Each structure stands twice: as C-alpha cells, then as structure tokens.
Amino acid sequence: MSGTLAWVPPGTWPSPDQVYDVTVVGAGLVGAAIARALAGYELSVAILDARDDVGDGTSKANTAILHTGFDATPGTLESRLVRRGYDLLSAYARECGIPVEPTGAVLVAWDDEQQAALPGLRAKASANGYQRTSLIDADEVYAMLPHLGPGVRAGLTVPDESVTCTWTTSLALATDAVRRGAHLLLGAEVLAVDVTGAPARDGDPHDAWTAIRTTRGSIRTRWLVNAAGLGSDHVDRMMGFDRFTITPRKGELLVFDKQSRPLARHIVLPVPSKAGKGVLISPTVYGNLMVGPTAQDIDDRTDTSTTEAGFAFLRDKLAALMPALQDEEITATYAGLRAATEHADYVVDVDANRRYAVAGGIRSTGLTACMAIAEHLIGLVQETGLLEMRERNDLPDAPAMPNLGEAFLRPYQDADRIAADPEYGHVICFCERVTAGEIRDALAATIPPTTLGGLRRRTRVMNGRCQGFFCGAQVRAMLDAAGRDRS
Amino acid sequence: MTGTFSQQAHVRVAIIGGGPSGLRAAAELAGLVDGEVLVIERESAAGGIPRHCAHTGFGIRDLGRSMSGPAYARRLTERAVRAGARVMTSSMVTGWAGERALEVTSPAGRMIVQADVVILATGARERPQPARLIPGARSAGVLTSGELQGLVHLDGRRFGGRAVVVGSELVSWSAVLTLREAGCRTVAMATQAEQREAYGLVGALGRLALRVPVLTSTRVTRVLGQQAVTGVEVEAIDSGERRIIDCEIVVFSADWIPDSELARAAGLRMDAMSKAPVVDTALRTSRPGVFAIGNLLHPVDTADIAALDGAAVVSHVMAFLGGSSMSSDSIDLIAQEPFRWIAPARLRMDARTPPRGRLLAWSDERRYLPTIVATQAGRVIGSVRSPWPCVPGRVFRIPVRVLSGADPAGGPITIGLR
Ligand SMILES: Cc1cc2nc3c(=O)[nH]c(=O)nc-3n(C[C@H](O)[C@H](O)[C@H](O)COP(=O)(O)OP(=O)(O)OC[C@H]3O[C@@H](n4cnc5c(N)ncnc54)[C@H](O)[C@@H]3O)c2cc1C
C-alpha cells in the first residue's frame, strides 16, 4: 500500500475488514521511527497511540542530548544501537532540518573518587568505539566553562555530544511515516489483544492476524510491534509474555532564562560515582540552559508532576555546580519518566509464532537510538521470513521541518522570507519570537496539533519566560479556529 | 547582529514600547525634536498593559481624570500621533545592531533602525508558576492575570468553575473582577504577606463586595491535576499546616519582573534586586544616549506614574541631543532593608531631581509613619518622615529632598528606615 490515506482524522476509524500488515503500538520516538522504516516497504502500516498527539509520552520530556554512547556498558545492545543511532539520526536531522547543535560535553570531576574514575571512563569510551575523548586538567576545564563553581579537579571532554530538539524529531519521524502512507490512529489506547483467536487459513502464517481492541475500536493486523514506552510491559503481557516490568524513574528538570545561556557553552556532565549519578547542565537548542534530571523511582506511570523535593535537590546541586546560574530566572520546569526495567539493557525481541516484536525499556537513550532500534527490530522481523518485505522505490522526500533552533536562521530573522510572506514578520509569541506564519503552518501540517501542548511543541509558542502572559489568549484563539475549520 | 535585513532607517529618537510611558515621552518629544520620533510596539495596537484592563482608574495623576484602560490607551496613542510621532505596531525590537541601532521585525520587513537616542519603555510582567518554583503538573487552567485579561477582555472567553488567585495586590483584585466577568468564582486569594498587600481600601471593599476570603501568611506549595487543574495545596506559613483547595483555575498575579531582555542584551548595568537597568536621576542608563522609563524601572507602579516618567525624560533627552556634555558625577543609591530596591539608583549631581521629585522603592515590610534615612560614609545626610505607610506589594515614594545633603565626593548613599 502506498501513499493513500495520510492523516486519519479523529472520529474516523479504519474499516473492520482491513487487515494491516503491521501495527505499531506507541507513537513516541521509537514507534514513529519503526513505523517510518516499515512504511519504506510495500506494507500497510498503522500506528496506534493512546494520546492525542505523537511524541506526547516520554519522548516529549527528556534532556534532548544526542549521545555518542561513550559511557554505555560495552557489549550491550544499547551501546551498539546508541552508536549507530547517533549516526543515523545525525544524517536524518540534516535531511529534515531537525536542529542539532554540536556543543560537545565535558565530564567534570569534583573529588578524588571522580578524578580517579576519568581514565576508566576514557577506556570505556574506547571500548564503545568512541576515540575522541581527552583528559584535561582543572585549568582547561575552567577555560571551557568559566562559570563552574570552585573545586573542579579535572575533566574528560566528549566533543561530539550534541543537543537537539526531541519534539521536532518525533514529529519528523511520524510525519514521514504518515506521508509514506502509514495510518496514524491517535486517542486509541490498546486494551486487549487477541492472538490465539486469529484464524490462520490453511495454517499459513502469512494469513494469520491479531485483533487489537482499543478505546476507539478494534483493528486487525498481521504483525504487532510493541513500542509502548511506559506501557510496553503491559502490552507485552497482553501478548502472553511475562519478562519485564517497567518502574517509571522520574527525572525533573529546571529550564533557565535565555539570558543565562552564555554561562555554559558546553554540556556539563557529572561523573557517575558512589554518591549516585549527579545532574547535568546543558544548553538547549532553544537558547536556554537546563539543569537536571533527578532520578526517583515512582509507581504512577502518569505522574509527570514536578515536586518540592526535586526542586530542592536541583537547587542544591546547582549551588555547587554553577553558583551564578542560581540568580537567573527559571522559565520552565518539567518532569519526564524513564521506562526503566529490571534488566540492564533494552528489551528488543521478536516472537515468530505470535508475529510480534517488542522494543521496550528504552529508558534514557531512546532519542539517540530510535532509528537504530527501528533498523535492528526490522532486521529481526525480516529474519523470521514471515513478512514479505519489498523496498519501495516511490518514497516521498523526507519532510522539511520548521527550524526551532537558535543556532539556525529563524523566520523572524529572515528578511527574504518576510518579504515573500509578511506573516513570518508578524511576531505572536514575543519571548520565543514565534511568528503567525509558523503557527499557521503548524496548524495546517501533515500531523496538525489538536492541543495547546501540541502547538507549543511544534512552534515553541508560549514556551518562553512569560508562559503566555502576553500571547496566550491569541494563541488559544488561533488553535481553536483551526480546530473549527477541520471539523 | 543576527539574521538578514532588507531595510535601514535613521530616526532621532526611537522609543521601544508603546505603553503609557513610551507614548507620553513620544507625545512630548515629537514637538521638540527636529527629526523623527518613532515608537516601536510589538502588539497590534499601542497602549501597553492598560489596553487589556477593562476597569476604570487610569489617568488620574497624569490626565486628571479616571477612565477605563482601553480608553486611556487610545487617548495616549492619539496624543502621540497628533504630536507628530510615528507609532509602528506589530513591530518587535529583537536585538541590537550597534550602540543605538535596533533590529526590528515586522510584517513590513526586517530592518535596522539607527537612532540618536533610544528610550527603553518595555514595561513589566508577572512571574508565572515555574519562575516562582511552585511544583506540580503543567496543567491546563494555570494562568497569570495578564493572560486571564487577554482571554476574557480581548478574546471574550467565558468559563465557569472556581478559581484561586495567588497574590493580593491591586492587580490581584483586578483578576478577581475579570474572573467574575468570565463566570468563574474566586474561592480564595492566597498571599504570603501578613497583612493584605493590596491598597487597604481596595482590599476591604474587595472582601466585602466580592466576598473573597483572603488567606494571609499563606503560600501555595503545589498545583494539583495531571491534565487540568483540580486544586492547589496551600501552607499556613506559621504552622506549616497544609491543605488542599479545590479549583479549576489558578491565577498567578503580581510578583513582577521587568521586561529587561533588551537592557541586558545591551550589557547595561543592571540592578540585581529589581532586575531592571540601573538609571540615574536623569533616567540615563549606563550607555550614553540610552534612557529607560516606566515599569521597566519600577516593577510595578500605576500607569499614570509610568506616563509621568515619559514626561520627565524629555528634558534629559533634549539635553543629550543638544550635545550638552555628560558629567560623570553621580553617586550610587543603595537600598537597605526593608527596601529591596530603589529607582533611580544613581543620583546625578547636575540633574538631581527624579520624575515627580520622588525616588521609588519596594519594601518587604509594612511600616506605619516611617522615617526615611539617607546615610553617606557613615553619616546621616538627611531624613524625611512620611505620612504614608510603606507596604509590601506597593511602590513606596520617597521625596528626593532626603538626599539634599549629599556630598558629590562622599561615595554611595544608603537609603533605609529608622
Ligand atoms: C528525564 C529524561 C531525560 C532523557 N534524556 C535523554 C537524552 O538526553 N538523550 C536520549 O537519547 N534519550 C533521553 N531520554 C530517553 C528518551 O526520552 C526515551 O528513551 C524515549 O523517549 C523513549 O521513546 P519511546 O517511544 O520508547 O517511549 P514514549 O515516548 O513514552 O512512547 C510510548 C508511547 O506509547 C503509548 N502507549 C503506551 N501504552 C499504550 C497503550 N496501551 N495503547 C496505546 N498507546 C500506548 C504512549 O502514549 C506513548 O506515546 C531521557 C528520558 C528522560 C525521562
């Protein structure tokens, strides 16, 4: 199937007779990357998500670092896929215009134990195939990061760690999947799966299908791919397995005013030590500095609230790390939930009998690794020989994504663009300098936002220091008008 | 300089911000300056914050009568235009292209405006939830009073339900009125202050007429609700006791911060406490030819006071344009507890009088019949007894005569209370 239905609007549902070749559960970074890759073959693909938008789970709330994988555990699947994912996503980012800023990182040691750990980390990086680290002394650390607090002992540079935009990445992958013909079914939470009841005509596994019951209706699929993030263990159990359990690990973050950005031009990474994993300071592609994340195991998989204890912890760390940053205003706070499991590695597996694949427990490196996870998982499916996979030669170009990064020309700064279309000169959100043209484009895009959060992630509107004091009313009115036009 | 540009312009005076202070300065300068006076305003109409305030009470000290915010905004805009100033709307200054050169984005293009004098009149805004470090979810129903006013007055939204208003300054009561207009009941106002921060009269009237319980010595510790607000957790500061108030809307009011991005981007000297650019009594910033007026300097006083800053800056701008040399003779004014900041924060020896002859200050404590004391080099150089109390949440005005004994060579002056 190629290039038929693009966006499946809320309220419509595929016909009960339709049997998809593959249905991906979860439209986060991992699910979107898998669906996009699958839609590159002559297959009919559906993507289901419980939420009303793509990338609305863990994929919207991380630190957005494109990791080199220097500190992964050598030999793990995660180590391999992070390395590969870094290359794949970097290339894809260039193709789509996803902003990537090569800030580089410095691991900073503050005591004997941490300093002693640096050579080991360097060796680990080598074992992971990353050779560009170097050990530097305290003076060199301060030369790179003059605003660090007193007491730095030494550092290890990781020049290829970069920052990117996680929102644009999941939207690009999902948009690409939809333009390649995948059906995106949002607001559909998977409640139950029926594999055993699927009739296999003449026992031919190619014709067997699985019924997926969701909050919006049922669909049939030959293969099911589980990329349900925090819900991946539940879906795995629906498929009849009992092999991992997700314990959400909350990570809280503070985002500082853009005026603080000159205080750190590189990512400041903590050295893992007995005292636990410290917090990092990172520039964001939007021009802010960010401090976090915390790491707190919790029970509630929906609890993305920030906490007093989390704030106190971060403020405390910050006081030692970078005292000058304490005086800056805080623009935003948020929390993301890592899908941690009892296993030290990703859970990526295929079950030929049930025509089922899972990519679960992608806890803290899934942004970087998502395209490699897709490649690896599809390889495993291919090996079963149960899914005929012919590459398409009629694929559309990768989508050109609106640039949300400060390091690249933004519409409000672009005289030619404004001359061609004055809406790009009409600034609506003053703090983030988002123009009416960009909001208009987002509302008319392949996957339009239906919520304020969705519009914010696509444009940065209302994400700035005033949080809507000036433009909130106008932005809501624009979103509502677009919703009325669609219905 | 960032981005690309299609146009260049030169003006005598560029005023950034078309609120009461900027418009008033424009109205007066346009008739005096030989050359263009340009007001650059990022919103679709000039007028500043009052444009969003439906209630009356504007214009008392500057126009001698009380009118609604929108009427006041229109009046000030008309005056500036009639005097010959150019008011450019939907035009945002996004940065500096030189000492007094501005990068401007508007639907008409991206341009550089070169000016002989720049006046910063960018105003102030309220801190939203994250800036106050109040934890909870990022849920729908969390607003500032600025956004609330936009929703109700400019966009005509109506919503029912219950609200908690954080703060109890004048603007907080204004939020209660706006909520009522929207069909939403304010079930509580929560303020950390021991006594009501709002003007005594407004507070008392408000409580009676609007029947809003004011929780003093109370801080909001959490916003509840994952997708949408379901309530707030409040703590009685003295006992530490916490409880939950059910509501669907939380309005974070007051807790002002100047819109000082451009001032900081220029590298101007800043006041660490008010986060405003430091100016002297002639409203000059640390960069020659760059002035600052309005709530950018004193977050936040009433609109008429901001407008009168606009009137006061005129003679200093004319002096600068006339080439009169700037003496570097000025002294730092340092706020001492209970004052958090003083504006202007420098006394110029050749222009000692701030707008309206008063220094503005922010007090963290309530004091009745306060005596203001100025000290230089350990010696008291002046004191003034004020009939007005100083109250947290309200700008306190100090007659500048308290500095009349200042010694030009005596070093910084501390201003506090006895
Ligand atoms: C604080 C923090 C910092 C991080 N920093 C980084 C970083 O710097 N770099 C990096 O590479 N990675 C980072 N990560 C990790 C990265 O964000 C995740 O690995 C990645 O987002 C996982 O994507 P996903 O698609 O597996 O999960 P998700 O984005 O959670 O997507 C899963 C989707 O499945 C849907 N779903 C679940 N159950 C069901 C159901 N029953 N029916 C239908 N739909 C369902 C959910 O609604 C959700 O949309 C960080 C994570 C956190 C929490």
Ligand SMILES: Cc1cc2nc3c(=O)[nH]c(=O)nc-3n(C[C@H](O)[C@H](O)[C@H](O)COP(=O)(O)OP(=O)(O)OC[C@H]3O[C@@H](n4cnc5c(N)ncnc54)[C@H](O)[C@@H]3O)c2cc1C
């Ligand atoms: C909810 C509320 C209720 C109030 N009620 C009263 C009342 O009843 N009576 C009273 O006297 N006062 C009231 N005030 C205070 C009064 O509104 C302010 O004192 C007054 O508006 C300050 O004037 P200003 O010129 O300093 O700033 P503002 O009115 O804030 O104007 C600043 C202007 O600068 C523009 N600007 C900022 N940056 C840029 C840029 N980079 N480029 C272009 N333009 C820019 C802004 O868009 C804005 O229009 C209230 C304030 C609020 C928030």
